[in-house]
Amino acid sequence: MSVPVVDMDLCIGCGSCSEMCPEVFELRDDKAWVIGADKCSTCDCEAAADTCPVEAIKFE
Numbered sequence: 001m002s003v004p005v006v007d008m009d010l011c012i013g014c015g016s017c018s019e020m021c022p023e024v025f026e027l028r029d030d031k032a033w034v035i036g037a038d039k040c041s042t043c044d045c046e047a048a049a050d051t052c053p054v055e056a057i058k059f060e
């Protein structure tokens with residue numbers, strides 16, 4: 001199963017992903033951290049990745 005990964009060099013800390021998937025992403029120091037890689041079942045991680053303005057969210 002693929003899990004979301006945030007490219008910290010690209011992330012601009014907009015908060016979109018953590019708003020859509022608060023159990024998966026959390027903003028810390030203006031960067032999104034993956035706090036629940038196995039929690040995509042609680043939201044739509046693909047949609048959250050699609051809203052990322054800098055395409056920083058990949059699935060590995």
Ligand code: SF4
Nearest residue numbers: 011012014015017052
């Ligand atoms: S949506 Fe993208 S730019 Fe915004 S906080 Fe999440 S990873 Fe960072």
